[in-house]
Amino acid sequence: MHPILSAEHVTKVFAAGRGDPVVAVDDLSVDINEGEFVCLLGASGCGKSTMLNMFAGFTQPTNGTVCLRGTPITSIEPRCGMVFQSYALFPWKTVRGNVEFGLKVRRVSKDVRRERAQQFIDMVKLTGFEDHYPTELSGGMQQRVTLARLLANDPEVLLMDEPFAALDAMTRQVMQEELLRIHDANRKTTVFITHSIDEALILSNRIVVMSARPGRVKAILPNDLPSPRHVDVQLSPEYADLKRQIWQLVESEVRHHDETNN
Amino acid sequence: MVTLGPVDDTASAAVVTEQGDLRRKIAVPWMRLISLASVVTVMTLWYVSTEYGWILPIFLPKPATVWQEAQGAFAGGLLLTDVWMSSKRVFLGFALAGIVAIPLGVAMAIWAPAKAILDPFVSLLRPLPSITWIPLTMLWLGIGESQKVAIVFMGSWIYILLYTYESTKRVDPLLIRAARNLGARDIDVMYEVIFPGALPGIITGLKVTLAISWSCVLSAEMVAAQNGLGAMIWQAKDWGNLALVLVGMLSISITVLVADQVANRIERLLLPWERDRHQ
Numbered sequence: 001m002h003p004i005l006s007a008e009h010v011t012k013v014f015a016a017g018r019g020d021p022v023v024a025v026d027d028l029s030v031d032i033n034e035g036e037f038v039c040l041l042g043a044s045g046c047g048k049s050t051m052l053n054m055f056a057g058f059t060q061p062t063n064g065t066v067c068l069r070g071t072p073i074t075s076i077e078p079r080c081g082m083v084f085q086s087y088a089l090f091p092w093k094t095v096r097g098n099v100e101f102g103l104k105v106r107r108v109s110k111d112v113r114r115e116r117a118q119q120f121i122d123m124v125k126l127t128g129f130e131d132h133y134p135t136e137l138s139g140g141m142q143q144r145v146t147l148a149r150l151l152a153n154d155p156e157v158l159l160m161d162e163p164f165a166a167l168d169a170m171t172r173q174v175m176q177e178e179l180l181r182i183h184d185a186n187r188k189t190t191v192f193i194t195h196s197i198d199e200a201l202i203l204s205n206r207i208v209v210m211s212a213r214p215g216r217v218k219a220i221l222p223n224d225l226p227s228p229r230h231v232d233v234q235l236s237p238e239y240a241d242l243k244r245q246i247w248q249l250v251e252s253e254v255r256h257h258d259e260t261n262n
Numbered sequence: 263m264v265t266l267g268p269v270d271d272t273a274s275a276a277v278v279t280e281q282g283d284l285r286r287k288i289a290v291p292w293m294r295l296i297s298l299a300s301v302v303t304v305m306t307l308w309y310v311s312t313e314y315g316w317i318l319p320i321f322l323p324k325p326a327t328v329w330q331e332a333q334g335a336f337a338g339g340l341l342l343t344d345v346w347m348s349s350k351r352v353f354l355g356f357a358l359a360g361i362v363a364i365p366l367g368v369a370m371a372i373w374a375p376a377k378a379i380l381d382p383f384v385s386l387l388r389p390l391p392s393i394t395w396i397p398l399t400m401l402w403l404g405i406g407e408s409q410k411v412a413i414v415f416m417g418s419w420i421y422i423l424l425y426t427y428e429s430t431k432r433v434d435p436l437l438i439r440a441a442r443n444l445g446a447r448d449i450d451v452m453y454e455v456i457f458p459g460a461l462p463g464i465i466t467g468l469k470v471t472l473a474i475s476w477s478c479v480l481s482a483e484m485v486a487a488q489n490g491l492g493a494m495i496w497q498a499k500d501w502g503n504l505a506l507v508l509v510g511m512l513s514i515s516i517t518v519l520v521a522d523q524v525a526n527r528i529e530r531l532l533l534p535w536e537r538d539r540h541q
Contacts, residue, residue, distance in 0.1 A: 133534070
């Protein structure tokens, strides 16, 4: 089976003013299969956001290629839809206006647009909030709008850049449940960035552990915890085993990173 | 304070905000009352000082004289004509400035050559007060309506341009990126993201400029005009009718205040998503 999304020997170097160029990602290769939920796990500054930005086509690799269904991604790729950590909702549009955006710019007729938007607003449980503006909603609700806006646009891949990092712990847990439910329903290929081992374990089918500075793949671990999954999977012994295993991989990285920073 | 645990801290914080709210609730009517008292005091001082001859009428007329003069000006319809003429000139010059400057400001923000072309002229023209355009505009346009409109235009367009430029530049690039990620083309980004994103700033700029436009028309009318509030004040000065000068000044204040209220209403209508901010 061909991977839907792939990175082949990707290196990304940023020029850093007068200082030495920063190698954010170094010779990274990863394949992501159709329908998978992959978590990129790593400490801050490990280049995971850079990797995601290359999948979305916001930046291009310095070396190597990033491909969607075998074709290199060379410009912003709407088939790889992004959920941003800071929501990036249009403040001048209502919930409905935001969710309809992708369809509107593709010139989908008003009636169809409205119907599809409603379907996804219902899916993220925001029925009744269609005419609210984003500033009138809580952080969790705003992130639901972002999710509905993306899903209504029907991309082939969902890219999520620490989407729940700004939410409080309880809202985050609810959102993780929601995301699992939605993924079970539509089986969209998802690449999810997080620095939380728990979040990666709860959500993913596969975990790509990244090393810090430069960003490399440290290990790729299958996550065989039972599916459909719920947040209470955290109580199982298998979960604890996996968590210990990942922590051992990550620990040295975090310590090393911390020491070089000080 | 050292012995206070975190729980106590939040509790005392809650009490503080509650007291703050309460203070604000009481404060609002009190402040209104103080404003009223300050106006009454000044009016009384005016009345007493002119009534008892501490200030001569040729320097400051009595309140009663001003009131009579106001009634006369109002009844004859002349005052309203002047208000109307000035408002018309402001509106025309201001609208023209907006029509020219808003597209130019957007162009400067999204297309570097436009900025390169306009920058030198903006730098040169910005320091010039609009009254310095009076000689040239009179030479080119005479002393008719178009000359007054031109003065308003020259005094307004650069401010609108700069506000538009700044607010267009400040549109969050993340929103543009999100729009493109959702499949937006250049034209969609322009109409669906950049323009609405810049609109609050543009409207703020228009409101600031509206007050400037008013000062432009008044100075233009003082130099050469048959009617309008500026001309009315100037003629009243020539006749030595200081009460009428004060009536004119008061009319200007009221007209500009009304214009500002109308502008606020329009702003609220155009920016429904910022409703909270305005309350």
